Amino acid sequence: MAAQNTSLDDAILVADDIGVRFETAEGPVIAVDDVSFKVKPGEFLSVIGPSGCGKSTLFNVIGGLLSHHQGVVSVAGETINGPHKSIGMVFQEESTFPWRTVVDNVAFPLELIGMPKAKRIERARHFIALVGLDGFENRYPGELSGGMRQRVSLARTLASEPKILLMDEPFAALDEQTRLLLGDKVLQIQQQLKQTTLLITHNITEAVQMSDRILVMTYRPGKVKRIVDIDLPRPRTSEVVTSEPFGRYVAKIWADLREEASRGMRDEEKHALQHHGAAS
Amino acid sequence: MAETGRLTRTPVAAPLVSPVTLLRIAIILALLAAWEFLAHSGWLYRDVVPSLMSIGHALAELLMSADYYFHLSVTAAEIGMALSIGGALGLTVGILLGANRFLSKAFESYLYYLGPTPKIIFFPIMIMWFGVGPESKIALGTLSCFFPVALNVAAGMRQIDKVLIRVGESFRANSWQMVVKIYLPAMRHPIINGIRLGLGVALIGTLLAETKLSNKGIGFLIIQAYSIFDMPRMYAMLIVLFVLAIGANALVGRFGGLHDIKRL
Numbered sequence: 001m002a003a004q005n006t007s008l009d010d011a012i013l014v015a016d017d018i019g020v021r022f023e024t025a026e027g028p029v030i031a032v033d034d035v036s037f038k039v040k041p042g043e044f045l046s047v048i049g050p051s052g053c054g055k056s057t058l059f060n061v062i063g064g065l066l067s068h069h070q071g072v073v074s075v076a077g078e079t080i081n082g083p084h085k086s087i088g089m090v091f092q093e094e095s096t097f098p099w100r101t102v103v104d105n106v107a108f109p110l111e112l113i114g115m116p117k118a119k120r121i122e123r124a125r126h127f128i129a130l131v132g133l134d135g136f137e138n139r140y141p142g143e144l145s146g147g148m149r150q151r152v153s154l155a156r157t158l159a160s161e162p163k164i165l166l167m168d169e170p171f172a173a174l175d176e177q178t179r180l181l182l183g184d185k186v187l188q189i190q191q192q193l194k195q196t197t198l199l200i201t202h203n204i205t206e207a208v209q210m211s212d213r214i215l216v217m218t219y220r221p222g223k224v225k226r227i228v229d230i231d232l233p234r235p236r237t238s239e240v241v242t243s244e245p246f247g248r249y250v251a252k253i254w255a256d257l258r259e260e261a262s263r264g265m266r267d268e269e270k271h272a273l274q275h276h277g278a279a280s
Numbered sequence: 281m282a283e284t285g286r287l288t289r290t291p292v293a294a295p296l297v298s299p300v301t302l303l304r305i306a307i308i309l310a311l312l313a314a315w316e317f318l319a320h321s322g323w324l325y326r327d328v329v330p331s332l333m334s335i336g337h338a339l340a341e342l343l344m345s346a347d348y349y350f351h352l353s354v355t356a357a358e359i360g361m362a363l364s365i366g367g368a369l370g371l372t373v374g375i376l377l378g379a380n381r382f383l384s385k386a387f388e389s390y391l392y393y394l395g396p397t398p399k400i401i402f403f404p405i406m407i408m409w410f411g412v413g414p415e416s417k418i419a420l421g422t423l424s425c426f427f428p429v430a431l432n433v434a435a436g437m438r439q440i441d442k443v444l445i446r447v448g449e450s451f452r453a454n455s456w457q458m459v460v461k462i463y464l465p466a467m468r469h470p471i472i473n474g475i476r477l478g479l480g481v482a483l484i485g486t487l488l489a490e491t492k493l494s495n496k497g498i499g500f501l502i503i504q505a506y507s508i509f510d511m512p513r514m515y516a517m518l519i520v521l522f523v524l525a526i527g528a529n530a531l532v533g534r535f536g537g538l539h540d541i542k543r544l
Contacts, residue, residue: 063450082452089450093443099465109451111461160451 011038012076012196013062013087013164019070020057031057032069033221039164039198044190046199046207048253049217050261052268055200056092058222059168062198063089075164088162092169096141096149096156102128103137105152109160127155130189147178151185158189165190165197171206180238183209191235204257208232208249209240216256219264226256327511338512339519348501352520355486355498358414362421362482367475369422370429374474375463377430378437388434395427399481400488407493417489417497424485425478432477436470437463476532483525 020032031054039045049055060066062073064083072079075086083089096105103124104111110120128137131151141149150170157165170186171179187210190197201207207214208230216225230249232240240246297305312332318324319331342348377384377391403420410416440463448462464471490499498517505514 065446065449083450085452087450089447091443091446093441095443095447097444097447097462097465099468108461112451112453112457 010040012041013039013198014074015058015062015071016074017071018058018061018073020054020061020066020068030221032061033223035071035217035222035224037215037224037227039196041163041196042194044197044199044210044212045215046201046211046213047215047217048201048204048207048257049222050219050257050264051202052264053217053219053260054222055202055217056168059089059166059200063087063166065089085160086163087166088157088160088164090150090153090157090165090167090170092172094146094149094173096152098141101138101140102133102144102152105141106155106159108156124155124159127159128152130158130192131155132185147174147182150174150182154186154189158193158195163196165195166200167197168200169202170199171203172201179203179206180241184238186210187236187238204250204253205241208246208253209236209238214253216253217260219260220267225260228253327509330512330515334512335515335519338510339516342513342516342520351497351501354414354496355490358417358486358490358497359421359479359482361418362486363425363475363479365418366422366425366482367429367478370426370474370478371433371471373426374430374433375437375459377434384434388431391427391431391434395431399424399485400492403489403492406489412493412495414497417486417494420489421482421486425482428477428481429471429474432470432474433467436467436474439470440466472532476529479528479532480525483528487521 015038016036018032018035019030021028021030035058037045047055047058057066061069062080064073064080064087067082074080075084078084080087097108100108103121106127107120107124110123115123125134125137128134131154133148133151133155136144136148141152144152150173154170171182174182183206186197189195190210197210199207199210211230214228214230216228217223218225228249232243232245232249315329316332318329373391377388399420402423403416406416406419406423410419444462444466445458448458453461486497487499487502490497491503492499494500498521502514502517505511505517
């Protein structure tokens with residue numbers, strides 16, 4: 001299943017035949033195998049899969065933070081080799097700098113490229129307002145809630161004005177209500193900026209709510225199981241979750257995922273048993 | 281109604297000084313009283329425990345003598361130099377060890393062995409290398425404060441939240457930006473802690489060296505007072521040192537930038 005020969009289309013991000021294997025104490029593990037997909041400008045693509053399907057590995061490959069992989073990732077025709085300026089990453093973990101105020105956090109990528117202070121502060125304020133944190137510019141992350149801190153991270157990445165926004169389960173650590181509201185915020189910003197977005201997630205609702213297409217991955221080794229087009233009207237908000245077609249998409253993707261997730265669960269149980277056996 | 285009134289009045293009627301403070305004051309007063317009692321009891325050899333009055337007198341005399349400030353400045357300069365040289369070396373070595381697993385495996389165990397060794401055993405060598413003047417004291421203070429700074433920084437480097445490093449990489453920060461904008465600020469607490477410990481041992485090392493062999497400095501004055509058995513003067517100098525050490529420690533703590541402490 002090599003790259004489909006459609007090299008002349010308008011894809012901004014192309015992942016071609018990505019494979020990653022890790023050497024572990026129990027021999028090599030194939031985390032990601034033969035993953036190929038394309039993202040069109042302005043598109044919102046989600047990658048969904050059970051835990052252990054190599055989603056985060058894929059995130060690191062596309063972000064350029066993992067170099068030992070097979071296959072090629074290219075942005076607007078240019079093969080990436082390390083972190084690329086067109087790709088902005090938002091991490092799953094708490095990633096604000098606790099020693100910087102909100103505005104200094106958001107201005108960080110602008111500071112790195114040597115933008116004058118007055119200008120970068122102004123730009124940072126714009127993106128802080130965009131994520132709805134105006135008034136908190138001079139607070140430290142320690143004074144904010146988890147959801148607010150994640151919005152700071154999002155604003156920081158948006159401030160670098162990436163062509164592609166790459167997010168790894170950015171709401172995983174948040175409670176369900178905050179997650180839905182933040183999802184709304186992300187949707188609104190994405191639609192407003194026409195931001196090309198690649199979201200890595202294990203949350204079906206979140207994926208269907210936001211995406212144009214969803215790529216479903218298999219449990220280890222992580223391969224592309226299916227790509228589902230989400231034909232729901234835009235602009236969307238979190239209210240879309242109550243609609244009838246929404247339910248059908250969720251059911252369809254869950255049917256795919258269920259198989260993979262239960263395979264993963266059995267595999268982990270077997271693993272735990274073996275380890276327990278070896279230990280005693 | 282009377283009940284409510286009493287309840288609301290209670291916090292207002294709270295004592296101006298808390299029970300803890302009262303207890304502390306009581307302990308200090310008791311110690312001073314015991315001291316004074318011992319001084320007048322005649323149980324101990326003359327002036328081993330001088331009376332508070334004579335210590336106070338010696339303290340006043342000390343604080344008014346220009347000579348004392350000269351010696352104080354010599355010692356302060358020695359400690360300052362020791363802390364800057366040892367701190368800078370410790371910071372550099374700590375960053376190298378923290379960043380490089382190979383170097384850390386090869387060398388860090390030596391630091392752990394040498395760290396707790398009393399550095400005063402190297403003093404004869406320092407005298408041979410640097411003479412009896414302030415240089416040998418600076419050398420010993422440097423040697424003392426290098427270890428806690430290096431070990432704290434190395435450990436702090438390894439404790440940096442890995443995701444912050446990945447954030448820096450994802451924004452394509454260069455090596456210099458990574459060090460200045462991520463590693464150093466992320467390590468500010470272990471660095472401050474290392475410097476605080478370093479200051480303590482630099483103080484000990486320098487003063488100890490001065491009491492062993494020197495011709496100026498507070499250590500020299502203390503040992504001089506001791507040799508002519510001027511106990512009130514000696515105690516007065518100890519009190520000043522004690523106060524200065526507390527002040528220096530508080531000053532280092534201030535640099536910590538503790539506004540973001542909530543997240544730690």
